[in-house]
Amino acid sequence: MEKLHFASDYMEGAHPQVLDALVKTNNRSTPGYGDDEFCKAAKKEILRTCGCPDGEVYFLVGGTQVNAVLIDAILRPYQGVIAADTAHIAVHEAGAIEYGGHKVLVCEGEEGKLSARAVRRMIRDYVDDANREHMVMPGMVYLSQPTEYGTLYSKEELEDISAVCRDAGIPLYVDGARLAYALAAPENDVTLEDMAALTDAFYIGGTKCGLLFGEALVMTGRSKIPHFFSMIKQHGALLAKGRLLGVQFQALFQDGLYERIGMPAIENAARIKRKLRERGYELAVDSPTNQVFVTVDNALLQRLGERVEYSFMEKVDEDHTMIRLATCWSTTEEKTAELLKLF
Amino acid sequence: MEKLHFASDYMEGAHPQVLDALVKTNNRSTPGYGDDEFCKAAKKEILRTCGCPDGEVYFLVGGTQVNAVLIDAILRPYQGVIAADTAHIAVHEAGAIEYGGHKVLVCEGEEGKLSARAVRRMIRDYVDDANREHMVMPGMVYLSQPTEYGTLYSKEELEDISAVCRDAGIPLYVDGARLAYALAAPENDVTLEDMAALTDAFYIGGTKCGLLFGEALVMTGRSKIPHFFSMIKQHGALLAKGRLLGVQFQALFQDGLYERIGMPAIENAARIKRKLRERGYELAVDSPTNQVFVTVDNALLQRLGERVEYSFMEKVDEDHTMIRLATCWSTTEEKTAELLKLF
Amino acid sequence: MEKLHFASDYMEGAHPQVLDALVKTNNRSTPGYGDDEFCKAAKKEILRTCGCPDGEVYFLVGGTQVNAVLIDAILRPYQGVIAADTAHIAVHEAGAIEYGGHKVLVCEGEEGKLSARAVRRMIRDYVDDANREHMVMPGMVYLSQPTEYGTLYSKEELEDISAVCRDAGIPLYVDGARLAYALAAPENDVTLEDMAALTDAFYIGGTKCGLLFGEALVMTGRSKIPHFFSMIKQHGALLAKGRLLGVQFQALFQDGLYERIGMPAIENAARIKRKLRERGYELAVDSPTNQVFVTVDNALLQRLGERVEYSFMEKVDEDHTMIRLATCWSTTEEKTAELLKLF
Amino acid sequence: MEKLHFASDYMEGAHPQVLDALVKTNNRSTPGYGDDEFCKAAKKEILRTCGCPDGEVYFLVGGTQVNAVLIDAILRPYQGVIAADTAHIAVHEAGAIEYGGHKVLVCEGEEGKLSARAVRRMIRDYVDDANREHMVMPGMVYLSQPTEYGTLYSKEELEDISAVCRDAGIPLYVDGARLAYALAAPENDVTLEDMAALTDAFYIGGTKCGLLFGEALVMTGRSKIPHFFSMIKQHGALLAKGRLLGVQFQALFQDGLYERIGMPAIENAARIKRKLRERGYELAVDSPTNQVFVTVDNALLQRLGERVEYSFMEKVDEDHTMIRLATCWSTTEEKTAELLKLF
DSSP: OOOEEOSOSOSSOOOHHHHHHHHHTTTOOOOSTTOSHHHHHHHHHHHHHHTOTTOEEEEESOHHHHHHHHHHHHSOTTEEEEEETTOHHHHSSTTHHHHTTOOEEEEOOBTTBOOHHHHHHHHHHHHHOTTGGGSOEEEEEEEESSOTTSOOOOHHHHHHHHHHHHHHTOOEEEEETTHHHHHTOTTOOOOHHHHHHHOSEEEEEOTTTTSSSOEEEEEOSSOOOTTHHHHHHHTTOOOTTTHHHHHHHHHHTGGGHHHHTTHHHHHHHHHHHHHHHHTTOOBSSOOOSSEEEEEEEHHHHHHHHHHEEOEEEEEOSSSEEEEEEEOOTTOOHHHHHHHHHTO | OOOEEOSOSOSSOOOHHHHHHHHHTTTOOOOSTTOSHHHHHHHHHHHHHHTOTTOEEEEESOHHHHHHHHHHHHSOTTEEEEEETTOHHHHSSTTHHHHTTOOEEEEOOBTTBOOHHHHHHHHHHHHHOTTGGGSOEEEEEEEESSOTTSOOOOHHHHHHHHHHHHHHTOOEEEEETTHHHHHTOTTOOOOHHHHHHHOSEEEEEOTTTTSSSOEEEEEOSSOOOTTHHHHHHHTTOOOTTTHHHHHHHHHHTGGGHHHHHTHHHHHHHHHHHHHHHHTTOOBSSOOOSSEEEEEEEHHHHHHHHHHEEOEEEEEOSSSEEEEEEEOOTTOOHHHHHHHHHTO | OOOEEOSOSOSSOOOHHHHHHHHHTTTOOOOSTTOSHHHHHHHHHHHHHHTOTTOEEEEESOHHHHHHHHHHHHSOTTEEEEEETTOHHHHSSTTHHHHTTOOEEEEOOBTTBOOHHHHHHHHHHHHHOTTGGGSOEEEEEEEESSOTTSOOOOHHHHHHHHHHHHHHTOOEEEEETTHHHHHTOTTOOOOHHHHHHHOSEEEEEOTTTTSSSOEEEEEOSSOOOTTHHHHHHHTTOOOTTTHHHHHHHHHHTGGGHHHHTTHHHHHHHHHHHHHHHHTTOOBSSOOOSSEEEEEEEHHHHHHHHHHEEOEEEEEOSSSEEEEEEEOOTTOOHHHHHHHHHTO | OOOEEOSOSOSSOOOHHHHHHHHHTTTOOOOSTTOSHHHHHHHHHHHHHHTOTTOEEEEESOHHHHHHHHHHHHSOTTEEEEEETTOHHHHSSTTHHHHTTOOEEEEOOBTTBOOHHHHHHHHHHHHHOTTGGGSOEEEEEEEESSOTTSOOOOHHHHHHHHHHHHHHTOOEEEEETTHHHHHTOTTOOOOHHHHHHHOSEEEEEOTTTTSSSOEEEEEOSSOOOTTHHHHHHHTTOOOTTTHHHHHHHHHHTGGGHHHHHTHHHHHHHHHHHHHHHHTTOOBSSOOOSSEEEEEEEHHHHHHHHHHEEOEEEEEEETTEEEEEEEOOTTOOHHHHHHHHHTO
C-alpha cells in the first residue's frame, strides 16, 4: 500500500493545467534563454498582477539558485545580508551565500520571523560601531513569506521592515518559495501588489506551488541590476530552453490560478491542525499556512512511519519527537482524513 | 509563415517518449532531490550502458552548471583547467569557472580540438618552470565531444590525451552537451564505453539531445568526490523534484534511444553539407556532426533572414558572413529540403 | 602634551633587538619569498621551541591574512569553521572568511571562549541532522589564545577541545595574535609545546608582540597542505623580501625573548586591574592578560579622553561606557602610574 | 666569496634614508591602520607630486596584493580585466585575479606591451558579439610601466590606450611595481603627473624601488571606490601598523628621491647592455630600464652560475639559455664591472 505523502510540498509533478501547457507547446520552436513569446507574455502578466508594470521578471529554476544569484548581484563585496537565524539561506543552502563571498548576518527570529526592531538595531549597531570598517556592512534584508515555520508577516509588519530598509537605504528581498500558501491563507493580508510595493525584489515560488520547477523573480522597479542576465549565466543558472519557465508561469497565472492554487493545502492543513488540537496534541508553532509542526510520542511515531511520509524536525526528549506534516496544492480531503485516522 | 529553425539544437521541447514519461509519472509522489526510484533506475541503466558499474551518476539541469560545479569540485584553489581557446568554458559561460575561483588555462586548438601534444607541453612547461609556485597549476583537462565546431576526437586521439593525463596524474573531463550527435555520426569511433574507460568524468547531454532539460554527469569510478551532493546544492544546482531528471533520462536510455536519437540530425546535416558543397559553397569547418558552418554573401544572407533562423558566427569581410546551421533530433527531411531551396 | 597610549598593542614600532636585527642585515642580498638563511634559521628555532621538529613554519604579514589563507587552505568548499560568536574571524575581519567562500559557524562563547561541549554539540547536531547534506559541514575549529576578551584557555580546556576535534577528525587551529601575553601571564599553564601537541596549526603573533609586523604560522606536523606557498601567493600574502620576517622572528626567538617579551604588559595590566578594583571600578571581564575592560561614567570618560588613548567598547547606559585599556611589551610602570592617577 | 646579485630587484633591504626614517620613528605611538600623521603626510606629498590633489592614496604591502584588491574592487562580477598575455596578473600571481572571481582577458602583447589597437579590438569584439551576454565583459584595462620585459610605454602610446578606455567608459589601471626604473630611464617621457592624468588608478612601487616593502596605490580622482578600506581588510591586506608604510613613503618622496632612486639601476643596466652588445651577445628584448635579457651558451652559463645570482628565463635550445640580469637602486659600478668581466 502506498504511503500517505505529507513529507513536503515538492513530491509530485505539475498541476494539470501547467503540464497541459507544456505538452501543447512541446513541438514549438522558439529562441532559447527566455527570449521567447511565452516568457514575454508570462512576465507581462506577472507584472500586471503585481501592479508594477515597470518592474522586471527573471525566471530561474530553483529557490536556492534565485537566492544565491540575486543576493550576489545586489551586494557589494564588503556587504552581507541580514536574515533570521532560521532562514533558509542561513541554514539549508549548504553555504551558497558564503560561496558567493557574502556573510549572512543573523538576527534571532521569532517563529522564523525577523522583526523591524531587530533589523533596525542590527543596522544601527553597525553604523554606531567605531570599528565598522573592519566589519561586514548590512547590505540588504532577506525574509521569507511564509517563513520556514509557515508563519506569516502581516502587512503592517512588512511595512515596518520596509520602512527600516528605506531609511537605511538598503534593499528588501522576500523569498516566496511557498508564496501561494501565504496568498491562500485566511490570516494573510499581504497581496502580490503589497509585496511589489514594499520590497525591492521578491520571488514567486513555482516549484512548491504547482510547477515542475521554476521561480519568478520580480524586481519591483526601484532599482535595476545591470547585466543580471550574464550573472545568471555565470552562476550556471540560465535555462537553455527558457520557454519552459514562461509556458509554466503563463499557465500558473492564467485566470488567477496562482492565488487559488494553495487553497487545498490550506484547507487540509487547517483540518489537520483542528483535529490534532481537539485530540490534545501540542502544535509547536501556530502556523497558518501549509505546514503543521506537531510533537508525537514514540509509539505514534512508529505507527506513522509505517503509513506516512513526514519530515523529522527534532528529537524533543527520549520519548517525543517533533515532526512536520506538509500539505500542498494536490493534497485531497480523502488523504487527509486517512492521515488523521492514525492520530 | 513560420520560419525554418536551424539556429540551434535547443529550440523545441522534448522527444515524444521523454514527454510521455513525464506525463505518465506526473501524479506520482516521490522523495525530492533525486532520492527516488526513477533516478536510481536511470543511473543504473546509464552506468550499464557505459560499462562502468562502479561509477556514479549525478543529474544536473544544464551544461554550464555541470561544468562549473564539477570543475570547482575537482580543482584545488591553486589549480586551473586546461582547455582549448575556443572551449565553451573559456568563452561562453560568462566566466563561470573564474567565478568559482579557477583559471582556464587555454591552449590553441585546431578546429576546436585540443591535441595530446599541446596538453603535454602545457603540463611540462608548468613543471619545468622555476617560478611554477607563482603560477596556476594545471589540475585537470577539459574537452568537448563533439567540440564547439562540431568536430570529433577519434578514439586514438582520446587515448593519447587520456594517457597524457594519467602520466601527469590529473583527471580528464569531457563535456558531452551534444554527445548524441557524436554517437550518431558515421565518422565517430568513440563509444560511451570508451568515454567511460578513457575519462575520469564526462557528461551525457540531454538538453540538446531530446530532453526538456538535463545532463547526466558520469564519474567513471576512478575517483569519488566526497560530499558532491552538498557542492551541487551550494551552487544552487540541486533540482527539488530531482525525479524529473530520472524520468527523462530513463526514457532517453530505454532501448538504446540515446544512441539513435541523433541520427536525423546527422542525416540532415549531411544532406545540407553535400548540397552546399555541390553548389560551390565554402564550408568553414569540416564538421561530421550536427553543425554546418558556411560562408554566404550579403544577398543570400538577407534572403535566408526572411525564411530561416540561423546563428551568426562572424563577419568574414564586407560582403560575406559565416553562419551556422544546426540540425537536431527533430529535424525533418522536408524542412531540410525547404532550407536547401534557398541556397 | 602627548597622550598616554593604552588604545591597543600595535601602536609602536619594533622591540629594540628586532629593529637592530633589521638594521644590521639591511645590506645583505638574499633570495626573495622566504627562501633565505634568516627564514630557515628562524623556522628551525621556532619548531625547536615548540618541540615539533617535523612541523612547518610559514611567515605571513598579518593576522587576518593568516586566518584567511589558512582556513581557506584547510577547508573544502562545503565546509565551515567553528568559532565563538565574538571571534575575530566572526566579527572583525570584514568578512574575509566568507570572501574565501566559507561560513563561520558560530557558537555562543563565554567571555570569548569556546567550550569543548559546545563544539561537540555543534558537530553532533550536524552529523545527526537528516538534512545535513543541505547544510555547511563543520570542517575545523578556530579559537584564540588569549581570546578577544583577554581570557585564557587552560591546558585542560584545550586538551578537551583537542580531543573533540580528533574524535571528529577535524583540525584545531589557534589564533595567537597576542600569544606572548598568554605566555607571560602567571595564570597561564599552556606552553608553546602544549600548543604544538594539541593543535594542528597555530600562529605565533608578532605584530602585537614586538615586531614591526609578522606572524609565524606553525603547522604542527599532523597534516601538510600541498602547495600552501602558491595559496599564500594567490591571496596576495607573499612578502617579496620574505627575509624581513625571518630576521625579525629570529630576533624574537633568540634567548627565549618571545616568552619574556609580554611581561611588562602583564605586570602593568595587573597594576591597573588591582588599582581599579581597589577603587571600586567594575571590571567587565576577569582577564588575566594585557587587556583591561572597565566601565566608567561620563565625567571620567571625558577626563580620560583628554589624556589617554583608549578603545571604546560599548555604551552600557546613558551614563556609563565600557572601555578597553591595552598594555603591551613597551608599556612602562611610569606611564601606568600616570594613567592610574586619572582614575 | 659572496656572489654578485643580479637575480632581481628585491634582494636587499631598504634605502638608507628609508631605514633611517623607520629607526627614528620606531618609538612613536600612533593609531593603527594608516590613520596616522606619517601616512597623511606621505599621501599628501604623493598626490602633490602626481598633480592630483583630489585623488586618494592607499598604502598596501605588495604588488600582487594591490592588483588583487583593486581589480576585485573595480570589477563587477560579470567583468574581466584586459591584460597582455605576459602580464604579471596573467602569469605570475598564482591565479589571484581568478581567486577573486574574475577572468583575465589576454591580448597578445609585443615585448610585454598592450597596444591601443588590440584593446580597442577586444572591446569592440565583445560589443559586436551577438552572444556577448554569455561572455565576460571587459571591465578595465591593466598594464605595467615598465612591463615584465622592462619595456616602456611612450606618453603617446599611453594617451592612445587611455583614449580607448575613456571612449569605452572603462578604467585604466597601471601596475608600477618598478615605476622608479621607468622614471629614471632617459627613453622615458611619461611623468608621474602624466600617469595621474591618463589613468584611473596606478601604483607606485616601493618594494623593488628602495623600501623594505610597500606600494602606494593612487586613485587619480576620476572615481572613488566606496568602502575600499573594508575591501583591503577583507583581503587580509590591511597592515596593523600602517604608519610603517607612511614613514617609508614619506622618506621615498622627500626631495624627489623617488624620481632619482632608479638612476644607478639604469646606468648600470645600460653599461651591461652596451658591453654585451659590443661583445656580440644577443639581447632578447631591447629594454630601456633595469632588466637585461641575454642569451648565453652552456659554458658561460656554468661560469656565471659559480659567481652570479641571475634569473633563468627559458631554454632556447640544447646549447643556449636566456637569462635575466636585473639591476636595482643599490647596484654599484664596481659590482657591474665584476659581472662584466665574466662575459
